[in-house]
Amino acid sequence: MMLENKFVRGFLENFGRSPNQINNLYESDAELIRHDAFSSEVLAITVDGLADEIQAGLYDDSYVIGWTAVNASLSDLAAVGAEPIGLLLQLQVPPDYKNSDMQALSRGILEACTVHHTFVLGGDTNHGNQFDISLTAVGKTSRPMLRKGCLPGDAIFCSGYLGYGNAYAFAKLFHSQTLPYRPLAKIKQGLLIRNFASCCIDSSDGFFPALGQIAEVNPCGFLLETPLESLLEQTAMSICSVQGIPPWFMLAGPHGEYELVFTVHESQLDDFRKAAQSAGMAFLYLGRCQEKATLRFEIDQKSIEILPSETANLFERNADDPKKYFQELQKLHQSWVRPS
Amino acid sequence: MMLENKFVRGFLENFGRSPNQINNLYESDAELIRHDAFSSEVLAITVDGLADEIQAGLYDDSYVIGWTAVNASLSDLAAVGAEPIGLLLQLQVPPDYKNSDMQALSRGILEACTVHHTFVLGGDTNHGNQFDISLTAVGKTSRPMLRKGCLPGDAIFCSGYLGYGNAYAFAKLFHSQTLPYRPLAKIKQGLLIRNFASCCIDSSDGFFPALGQIAEVNPCGFLLETPLESLLEQTAMSICSVQGIPPWFMLAGPHGEYELVFTVHESQLDDFRKAAQSAGMAFLYLGRCQEKATLRFEIDQKSIEILPSETANLFERNADDPKKYFQELQKLHQSWVRPS
Numbered sequence: 001m002m003l004e005n006k007f008v009r010g011f012l013e014n015f016g017r018s019p020n021q022i023n024n025l026y027e028s029d030a031e032l033i034r035h036d037a038f039s040s041e042v043l044a045i046t047v048d049g050l051a052d053e054i055q056a057g058l059y060d061d062s063y064v065i066g067w068t069a070v071n072a073s074l075s076d077l078a079a080v081g082a083e084p085i086g087l088l089l090q091l092q093v094p095p096d097y098k099n100s101d102m103q104a105l106s107r108g109i110l111e112a113c114t115v116h117h118t119f120v121l122g123g124d125t126n127h128g129n130q131f132d133i134s135l136t137a138v139g140k141t142s143r144p145m146l147r148k149g150c151l152p153g154d155a156i157f158c159s160g161y162l163g164y165g166n167a168y169a170f171a172k173l174f175h176s177q178t179l180p181y182r183p184l185a186k187i188k189q190g191l192l193i194r195n196f197a198s199c200c201i202d203s204s205d206g207f208f209p210a211l212g213q214i215a216e217v218n219p220c221g222f223l224l225e226t227p228l229e230s231l232l233e234q235t236a237m238s239i240c241s242v243q244g245i246p247p248w249f250m251l252a253g254p255h256g257e258y259e260l261v262f263t264v265h266e267s268q269l270d271d272f273r274k275a276a277q278s279a280g281m282a283f284l285y286l287g288r289c290q291e292k293a294t295l296r297f298e299i300d301q302k303s304i305e306i307l308p309s310e311t312a313n314l315f316e317r318n319a320d321d322p323k324k325y326f327q328e329l330q331k332l333h334q335s336w337v338r339p340s
Numbered sequence: 341m342m343l344e345n346k347f348v349r350g351f352l353e354n355f356g357r358s359p360n361q362i363n364n365l366y367e368s369d370a371e372l373i374r375h376d377a378f379s380s381e382v383l384a385i386t387v388d389g390l391a392d393e394i395q396a397g398l399y400d401d402s403y404v405i406g407w408t409a410v411n412a413s414l415s416d417l418a419a420v421g422a423e424p425i426g427l428l429l430q431l432q433v434p435p436d437y438k439n440s441d442m443q444a445l446s447r448g449i450l451e452a453c454t455v456h457h458t459f460v461l462g463g464d465t466n467h468g469n470q471f472d473i474s475l476t477a478v479g480k481t482s483r484p485m486l487r488k489g490c491l492p493g494d495a496i497f498c499s500g501y502l503g504y505g506n507a508y509a510f511a512k513l514f515h516s517q518t519l520p521y522r523p524l525a526k527i528k529q530g531l532l533i534r535n536f537a538s539c540c541i542d543s544s545d546g547f548f549p550a551l552g553q554i555a556e557v558n559p560c561g562f563l564l565e566t567p568l569e570s571l572l573e574q575t576a577m578s579i580c581s582v583q584g585i586p587p588w589f590m591l592a593g594p595h596g597e598y599e600l601v602f603t604v605h606e607s608q609l610d611d612f613r614k615a616a617q618s619a620g621m622a623f624l625y626l627g628r629c630q631e632k633a634t635l636r637f638e639i640d641q642k643s644i645e646i647l648p649s650e651t652a653n654l655f656e657r658n659a660d661d662p663k664k665y666f667q668e669l670q671k672l673h674q675s676w677v678r679p680s
Contacts, residue, residue: 014446018426018459031461033425035480039379047428047464047476055469077463085373086358088387089349090430090474119358121371124387125351130396130469134430136387136476140375 020256027217029079029202030139041140044082048073049090049134056322058172058255062101064181065133066108072204073137074116074185075258079202080146081194083187084116089123092132105133115188145193145200148217150263154198156222156286159189159260162207163236163250170239170253173322179235183258193262194281196272200262206310207231207251210261211295215308218289222308224297225287227301233257246333248299249326252311254319263289303334367488368558369419369542370479381480383420388413389430389474396662397436397514398595402441404521405473406448412544413477414456414525415598419542420486421534422479423527424456429463431458432472456527485533485540488557490603494538496562496626499529499600502547503576503590510579510593513662519575523598532619533602536612540602547571547591548651550601551635555648562648564637565627573597586673588639589666592651594659601631644676 005138012025022032022042030046050059050069059065070087077084089109093102113119121138161184171177193200199218201210229237229247236250264272274281275289290296295308314332318325352365356435362372362382370386390399390409399405417424418430429449433442450572453459461478504519526542533540539558541550551562569577569587576590604612630636633650654672658665 012429012460012463012465014450016450016453016459020500021459021461022426025462031426031428033461033478043383043425043478045385045428045461045476045478047430049430049464049466051432051468052466085360085375085383088371088385088476089352090387090389092391102351106351111354114358119356119361120352121358121361121373121385122365123352124389124474126389126392128391132472134464136385136428138373138383138478140384155475204602267480 016076022144023146026213028144028146029076029262030082030137030143032080032141035186041142042142042144044077044080044144045136045140046073046075046076047134050133051132051134053255056173058169059181061178062104063108066105067112068108069118069133069135069183070109070112071183071185071258073135074118074187075202075204077137077139078186078190079168079200079260080141080144081190081200082141082144083191083284084118084298085138085140086119086121087090087113087138088136089120090134090136091125092128092130093125094130095127097131111236123158141194143194145190145262147199147201147214150199150214150218150220150289152220152289154263154265154289155269155285156224156263156288158203158231159186159193159283159284159323160257161233161259161284162203162231162259163247164233165257166206166253167236167239167251169255170245170248170306174326183293185258186260189260189281192275192281195259195275196264196268197262198265200260203256203259203261206254206312207257207261208295209254210256210306212309212312214261215293215295220289221292221294222296223290224295226300227275228297231284231286246299248297249329252329254312254315285309300337302336328340343678344347362484362659363486366553368418368484368486370415370422370477372420372481372484380495381482382484384417384420384479384481384484385476386413386416387474387476388416389472391472393595394471395511398509399521401518402444403448407452407522409473409475410449410452411523411525411598413475414458414527415542415544416631417477418525418527418598419528419540419600420481420484421530421540422481423482423531424458425478426459427453427478428458428463428476429465429473430476431463431465432468432470433465434470435467437471455554456525485530485537485602487539487541487554490539490554490558490560490629491605492560492629492631494603494605494629495609496544496564496601496603496628497623498547498571499526499624500535500597501573502543502571502597502599503587503625504573505595505597506546506561506590506593507573507576507579509595509616510585514666525598526600529600529621532615532621533600535615536604536608537602538605540600543596543599543601546647546652547601548596548635549594549655550596552649552652553599555635559633560629561632561634562636563627563630564635566625568637568639571624571626585640588637589669592669594652594655597631640677642676
């Protein structure tokens with residue numbers, strides 16, 4: 001059981017489900033609603049805020065905050081295979097917020113919308129005690145993807161290299177260094193993937209936590225066949241080398257990127273590969289879904305087997321103390337590589 | 341110019357408009373999107389939070405907060421003539437929030453949804469420094485209403501008696517008394533009104549401020565023909581009598597109710613009245629739109645004429661000091677009734 005879900009699910013489970021809703025709780029990155037009024041299209045809607053990240057001190061550049069807030073919400077649409085219709089902005093700004101920051105924030109939001117050909121439809125903007133931003137994204141899809149649906153044997157793919165989000169967080173929190181940060185929601189990839197995937201999720205909470213979420217709603221685990229080092233984005237890999245950090249830390253940490261992690265059934269693999277090739281899109285092969293509900297991978301030629309939720313829960317238990325969390329990761333790593 | 345709009349509009353004006361969007365900024369209570377995917381229906385979407393009201397100390401009962409948050413968002417759908425599809429819940433709860441409060445909050449949300457036959461579709465629920473709740477409401481309408489569209493001569497109506505919201509706030513803030521509070525979004529009324537109205541807005545920010553908003557986007561002002569006392573809800577009227585408060589304060593204050601304020605063109609009046617009667621709905625006649633961009637009404641047989649935004653701006657200038665705002669209202673009243 002993913003610890004993060006407990007509190008949220010505990011609350012959202014209090015409410016009934018709409019008969020028009022396709023997904024159950026935690027079965028998709030955005031809520032999916034089928035309705036007579038929408039002909040064959042399904043309405044996708046999601047809300048995502050950056051309060052946690054801002055409070056953790058991860059972002060202090062207003063442009064980055066605006067840009068990231070838009071992409072974070074759009075990434076949930078990408079993960080259900082939807083294209084955006086528009087966004088609602090919710091903004092709370094302290095009275096002493098600088099005008100220049102306001103302009104940078106606006107530019108970040110606007111440029112992110114422009115890149116994705118979408119629009120701020122409206123919103124609710126107020127003064128308040130502390131800065132807070134969240135965006136509701138509305139979209140539509142004729143072929144919605146859920147987090148649910150993968151079966152043992154399905155191949156696992158990813159829309160790009162992983163680990164930059166955690167590399168960014170590591171540099172920021174432990175070395176007060178700000179790496180360039182301009183994550184991009186994978187809308188176009190989602191529109192292709194939706195024709196072939198058996199399930200999909202974005203990696204916004206980290207790659208291992210994403211697998212943990214998938215394991216929650218599917219009867220399977222994961223065998224990662226591709227060496228973890230080959231999955232790492234270049235800067236993340238460099239930081240690991242220079243700082244002597246085990247590369248898997250960058251896959252386990254909670255500050256992900258906005259890649260799509262998805263599964264494809266054997267029977268769809270050829271068609272998927274052809275479609276990807278003609279669209280000029282490269283996807284990383286990661287491994288296979290397995291019957292056993294664990295996450296397996298290799299570290300230093302040793303086979304490691306953990307519960308898919310294990311490293312995510314390690315973070316949840318130490319969410320207010322990044323250093324302690326990092327130490328816990330190191331302890332876990334030591335227990336794996338220690339000669340037995 | 342409504343002061344409240346300055347900050348918000350200043351920011352939201354930075355962004356382009358979607359070619360699919362029917363309304364411009366401030367022309368409707370919810371954003372209205374027409375899209376091929378939705379056949380003849382228009383998607384209506386809005387987000388509304390209670391942060392300001394909670395910070396002002398107006399609500400401390402978790403049930404009331406849950407109930408009101410749902411109805412506040414649904415009221416925006418009512419004002420555009422939409423029926424709800426569902427809601428997204430955004431909740432931030434401090435770590436020491438009591439379990440019993442969590443249950444009461446949940447009950448308030450659930451019962452409000454049940455009354456309106458709608459659902460919490462999903463959301464984003466987190467721990468945070470302070471309590472915060474907002475709800476995104478999605479709906480659909482085949483006949484969207486805007487705040488824009490009324491002309492001089494149109495009749496002004498309202499879906500119910502006004503002033504209870506301000507009576508509640510007055511009792512709470514100045515006498516630490518908590519009146520019963522369970523406002524109800526006028527969804528059904530909106531579905532009838534949409535067939536006849538030339539413009540519509542809800543009174544959630546107060547009745548005079550609602551007229552101020554309408555004046556912002558229409559080439560007209562308002563002549564209130566019905567005596568203001570007859571528009572007042574009973575408790576609001578009693579409080580005015582007992583406390584010696586001029587009744588119009590209850591129409592001017594910023595803590596409104598969730599009634600619909602709308603206009604009907606002369607040519608539609610008969611049909612509107614017939615439809616209302618057969619639906620068993622009673623609407624209050626308030627007066628007429630006029631060419632002059634002012635708000636006119638009578639107090640103590642004296643004709644008063646102000647800018648529609650005047651009393652709303654009085655509040656905005658004193659938003660952090662309810663007592664001072666109240667004194668300013670009294671000064672204004674004195675200047676009107678003083679023998680000249």
